[in-house]
Amino acid sequence: MPTANYGEKVMTLVFWLAAFLITAILAVIIGYIVVKGFSVLSLDFIFTPPSRAGKEGGISTTIVSTLYLVLGSLLIAVPVGVASAVYLEEYARKNSRFAYIVNLTAETLAGIPSIVFGLFGFVFFVIFLGWGWSILSGAMTMAIMILPTITRTSQEAILAVPREYRENSLALGASKWQTIRKIVLPSALPGIATGIILSIGRAVGETAALLLTAGSSLGMPMSITDPARTMAVHLYILAMEGISLERAFGTAFVIIVLILIINYAAHYGMRRLSALGR
Amino acid sequence: MNSIKIRSHNLNVFYGPFQALYDINMDIESNKVTALIGPSGCGKSTFLRSINRLNELIDGVRIEGQIYIDEKPIYARDVDVVALRKKVGMVFQKPSAFPMSIYENVAYGPRIHGIKDRRVLDEIVEKSLKAANLWNEVKDRLKAPATGLSGGQQQRLVIARVLAVNPEVILMDEPASALDPISTAKLEELIAELRCNYTIVIVTHNMQQAARVSDYTGFFLNGRLIEYNRTEELFVNPRDKRTEDYITGRFG
Numbered sequence A: 001m002p003t004a005n006y007g008e009k010v011m012t013l014v015f016w017l018a019a020f021l022i023t024a025i026l027a028v029i030i031g032y033i034v035v036k037g038f039s040v041l042s043l044d045f046i047f048t049p050p051s052r053a054g055k056e057g058g059i060s061t062t063i064v065s066t067l068y069l070v071l072g073s074l075l076i077a078v079p080v081g082v083a084s085a086v087y088l089e090e091y092a093r094k095n096s097r098f099a100y101i102v103n104l105t106a107e108t109l110a111g112i113p114s115i116v117f118g119l120f121g122f123v124f125f126v127i128f129l130g131w132g133w134s135i136l137s138g139a140m141t142m143a144i145m146i147l148p149t150i151t152r153t154s155q156e157a158i159l160a161v162p163r164e165y166r167e168n169s170l171a172l173g174a175s176k177w178q179t180i181r182k183i184v185l186p187s188a189l190p191g192i193a194t195g196i197i198l199s200i201g202r203a204v205g206e207t208a209a210l211l212l213t214a215g216s217s218l219g220m221p222m223s224i225t226d227p228a229r230t231m232a233v234h235l236y237i238l239a240m241e242g243i244s245l246e247r248a249f250g251t252a253f254v255i256i257v258l259i260l261i262i263n264y265a266a267h268y269g270m271r272r273l274s275a276l277g278r
Numbered sequence B: 001m002n003s004i005k006i007r008s009h010n011l012n013v014f015y016g017p018f019q020a021l022y023d024i025n026m027d028i029e030s031n032k033v034t035a036l037i038g039p040s041g042c043g044k045s046t047f048l049r050s051i052n053r054l055n056e057l058i059d060g061v062r063i064e065g066q067i068y069i070d071e072k073p074i075y076a077r078d079v080d081v082v083a084l085r086k087k088v089g090m091v092f093q094k095p096s097a098f099p100m101s102i103y104e105n106v107a108y109g110p111r112i113h114g115i116k117d118r119r120v121l122d123e124i125v126e127k128s129l130k131a132a133n134l135w136n137e138v139k140d141r142l143k144a145p146a147t148g149l150s151g152g153q154q155q156r157l158v159i160a161r162v163l164a165v166n167p168e169v170i171l172m173d174e175p176a177s178a179l180d181p182i183s184t185a186k187l188e189e190l191i192a193e194l195r196c197n198y199t200i201v202i203v204t205h206n207m208q209q210a211a212r213v214s215d216y217t218g219f220f221l222n223g224r225l226i227e228y229n230r231t232e233e234l235f236v237n238p239r240d241k242r243t244e245d246y247i248t249g250r251f252g
């Protein structure tokens, strides 16, 4: 059947092209960023603070601000998200009204655009609570933003833990909490980590919501009440206000490298942690 | 001298509106193997899971009647479920090693129950693995992931894990149904050895297996215990027509 064979070949080519496109896009973007930002890239760029609004100097303060904001939002969102996932999957009754409402809320929150969270954070944390533009306001806003992702992925990870593990553990005389702590959460860890990595990516890339809540100060933040400018915000301002396109691309490059480092570190850590498991 | 280890008295179990067990009265002897047979869905697992109170984890389960172990009611208000489950171990159908090392699997129970001393744990792990006929196969890789073991090895690991908490009763729910013939033979051998020190209740779909391993056999049908007797008696000389139909294979 030559026609069927021909069709097969054409489709294979189409699928191959689609897959190739993804790789090509990534290569072009990274290549473009490297070429454009190359002139400013150096260790100095990473380790010196910006001067003259970013026209000169490096981006050290924005790297530190980014790390603070990401860490801060994770510190709030991970415990709350994982705890609520444990509650929803392990403690709530299947047709509980409260669980239904929480699930629905998480789903709705996940669909809200980040700028809306930014607006809320601005009005509530910055103005109403009087925290001003600060790491605290920014981290709280981002925590709310990533909370649904962390809750959802943790729920899925917990749900994927085989029922047999729980039954075996309980049948050995373990309490529910011992079973969750020693069996369920360790088994769910890789899935939970995936949610955390996704959230980190979102937080590192966020701009608008952070402009509204953490401000755009280029100074080195000394406490959580200080305002801060993350790399993404810095990039945005550099490009938008025509301060320096080279430096914008240089910043973009550092953002990508940082994300790669975080991803690999997380994967590696995860493999170490669950080395015995799989 | 026979002594009764487990006594089920007018046990009725409901899943919501559905009644899964009707008035089960059954005395199970100490240090014997008792097999439960019957067609799928007749309530064997439900009965087994009533003995270590695992059923109550399911939403909407209702249990009436009483089960006595060593003449003490297990469905009484002041019963410590943890202590009960320590005394009544369970092996499930699907071999299920925890995703941790072989050593940690066996040490899991003792650790849960507060044993921290490394030397004591080492001793328990070795003793339990030996008792489960697994020691020789794993002694050189105690730190290796248990999930790398074969199904038959995992099932013996699960038994070692149960033995490690020093139970008196072991419930087994179709423990060989996921195993190949050789692993099954090893498991049956193990059950024969364990019967000296433990009271074993085993659910099986395999008539020959029930005949081979058990001293007593109970036949369940539609949530009722139809016939319960010494294994040879029940297989050679069934009193109830339905038992006969089932063991001769003339049954759905």
Ligand SMILES: Nc1ncnc2c1ncn2[C@@H]1O[C@H](COP(=O)(O)OP(=O)(O)OP(=O)(O)O)[C@@H](O)[C@H]1O
Residues within 6 Å of the ligand: B015, B018, B020, B038, B039, B040, B041, B042, B043, B044, B045, B046, B047, B058
């Ligand atoms: N969690 C549950 N919710 C509702 N009904 C259940 C539940 N578990 C079991 N049942 C019902 O109770 C009855 C007895 O089930 P059980 O699992 O005890 O049977 P079984 O004899 O072990 O069957 P099998 O040989 O297939 O394992 C069945 O009709 C089953 O559908």
Ligand SMILES: [Mg+2]
Residues within 6 Å of the ligand: B044, B045, B046, B173
């Ligand atoms: Mg069953």
